[in-house]
Amino acid sequence: MRFDAPVLLYGAGKEALSTRAFLKASQPDLKVFVAVDSGTADIAETEQIAIADLPDAMATGRFGLIVKSPGVSRYKPIFETARSHGIAVTSNLNLWGSTFRRGRTVIAITGTKGKSTTATLTHLMLVQSRIDAGLAGNVGLAPLDIADKHQVVIFELSSYQTADMDFLPDVAAITNLYPEHVDWHGSVERYYADKLHLVDRDGPLTVALGAAAKGNALVARAVRDHRRLLRDLTPEEALAIENASAHSRLRGAHNLDNALLAAQIALAVGGTMDGVLRGIAAFRPLPHRLEEHRLAALTIVDDSISTTPEATKAALAAYPGRRIALIVGGHEREQDYAELAGLLHGRGVTTLATLPVTGLRLAQQVRAAAPQIEVVEAPTLEDAISALAGLRTRFDTLILSPGAPSYNQFKNFEQRGDRFVALCREHFAESAA
Incomplete structure (x- = not known):
C-alpha cells in the first residue's frame, strides 16, 4: 500500500500507535500528523494538530487520509467536513483488510456482551486443534500488529469497529444485542445498525449466532437469509461441551452459551472436537470478567x-x-x-x-x-x-x-x-x- 499524501491519526491510543508503526514500516518518509480531543498525543515522529485547526488543515490539504481510533465517534461533524474536502476516513482494522485480508480465513465476533470470551475460546479451540490461528481486535493485538502472522485470524470487534468495517469476514458471529454506547452512536437505533453492519451486507458470508441473538428480530433481519447460518451443533457435541464447561473455569449459563458459540465457529473452520474440548479446559477468565x-x-x-x-x-x-x-x-x-x-x-x-x-x-x-x-x-x-x-x-x-x-x-x-x-x-x- 502506498500513501500519496500525509496521514492524520485521530486519537492516540493502542490502535494509533499500531498504525504509526505500520506507516513507518511501509513508508518511512511519510509525514504523519496526530489530533486528540483532549490532552497531548505521545506518538513518536508525529506532528500534533489542534482540533480547532483541523478545518483549516483540511481546506489547505495538509493531509489526504484520516485514520480514526475506535473510541472517536465516526459521527463527529469534523469527519463530514473531511469528506467534503475529499479526505477519506479509515481505521486500523480497514487498513489491515486492504493489506493482509487476501488468502486468510477471517472470523469476526461481536455482540454487546460475551464477545471477548467467545473470541478467546474460539482461538484456544483452534490452537488446540493445531490450526495456525491468531487473535486480534479488542483482545490480543491491534489488527495491524497481527499483520500476516497467521493463516486464520479471529477479530473481537466493538460496535465502534464494525460500524465502518469495509471488508467481509468468512465467518461473522453475534453473541447478543442490547442497548449500549448510545453516546458514541447517537441513538440506540444507530448502535444496533452499526453493530449489525458486520452481517447486514452483500457478499459471501457465513453467520453464527449466540443463544440470545437467535431470538432477536433485528439480528434475523440483518442476517437476511437463514442459509447463511452455520450448522447447529449435534446433541452429542453440545452435551460434550456442556460437560467440559462444567469442569472448567467458565462460570455461569452465559459462558456456556459463549462456549457453544465458539465451538460452532471452530468446528466450521476445521477445528476438531478434541481441540474444542481442550480449548475449554485451557480457558482462563479474562481480567475483570467474573x-x-x-x-x-x-x-x-x-x-x-x-x-x-x-x-x-x-x-x-x-x-x-x-x-x-x-x-x-x-x-x-x-x-x-x-x-x-x-x-x-x-x-x-x-x-x-x-x-x-x-x-x-x-x-x-x-x-x-x-x-x-x-x-x-x-x-x-x-x-x-x-x-x-x-x-x-x-x-x-x-x-x-x-x-x-x-x-x-x-x-x-x-x-x-x-x-x-x-x-x-x-x-x-x-x-x-
Whole structure:
C-alpha cells in the first residue's frame, strides 16, 4: 500500500500507535500528523494538530487520509467536513483488510456482551486443534500488529469497529444485542445498525449466532437469509461441551452459551472436537470478567467489564445460592434498570451499594421493588467498600458488576476493577487473616 499524501491519526491510543508503526514500516518518509480531543498525543515522529485547526488543515490539504481510533465517534461533524474536502476516513482494522485480508480465513465476533470470551475460546479451540490461528481486535493485538502472522485470524470487534468495517469476514458471529454506547452512536437505533453492519451486507458470508441473538428480530433481519447460518451443533457435541464447561473455569449459563458459540465457529473452520474440548479446559477468565478472589470465607468478584444491566444479570446468575452484596452504578448512558431492580432479591442480593450516576436511579427503583435489600448510596467506590465492610454479616459474596461504564470516575473499566480488588484487600484483610 502506498500513501500519496500525509496521514492524520485521530486519537492516540493502542490502535494509533499500531498504525504509526505500520506507516513507518511501509513508508518511512511519510509525514504523519496526530489530533486528540483532549490532552497531548505521545506518538513518536508525529506532528500534533489542534482540533480547532483541523478545518483549516483540511481546506489547505495538509493531509489526504484520516485514520480514526475506535473510541472517536465516526459521527463527529469534523469527519463530514473531511469528506467534503475529499479526505477519506479509515481505521486500523480497514487498513489491515486492504493489506493482509487476501488468502486468510477471517472470523469476526461481536455482540454487546460475551464477545471477548467467545473470541478467546474460539482461538484456544483452534490452537488446540493445531490450526495456525491468531487473535486480534479488542483482545490480543491491534489488527495491524497481527499483520500476516497467521493463516486464520479471529477479530473481537466493538460496535465502534464494525460500524465502518469495509471488508467481509468468512465467518461473522453475534453473541447478543442490547442497548449500549448510545453516546458514541447517537441513538440506540444507530448502535444496533452499526453493530449489525458486520452481517447486514452483500457478499459471501457465513453467520453464527449466540443463544440470545437467535431470538432477536433485528439480528434475523440483518442476517437476511437463514442459509447463511452455520450448522447447529449435534446433541452429542453440545452435551460434550456442556460437560467440559462444567469442569472448567467458565462460570455461569452465559459462558456456556459463549462456549457453544465458539465451538460452532471452530468446528466450521476445521477445528476438531478434541481441540474444542481442550480449548475449554485451557480457558482462563479474562481480567475483570467474573474474576474471582478469595479473602477467607468471602468471595470477591471483579466484573468491572460489566457496562450494561444485562451483564449484571448474568453475573448474578453465575452465583446461585449466595448471599450477595452488589456494587452497581457508573457513567450515564440512558439504559433501563427497572428489570434489574426487580430481580435482585430473587438472585440473592441482600445488600446493594450504588455509585453515581446511574446508581441513584437504581437505588430508588430497588427501594420500591425490594425494601428488604439494604441500599447504600455511595459517592465513590472507596465509600461503597467502606460501608459494606460495616455490613459484612449480610453477605458471603461481594460482586462489582456496575452495569454502566466507568468514565465518570475512572479512566477505564480496568482501572475500576483494579481499584475494587485493592480496596477489598484493604477493608476485608482482617477477615482474611
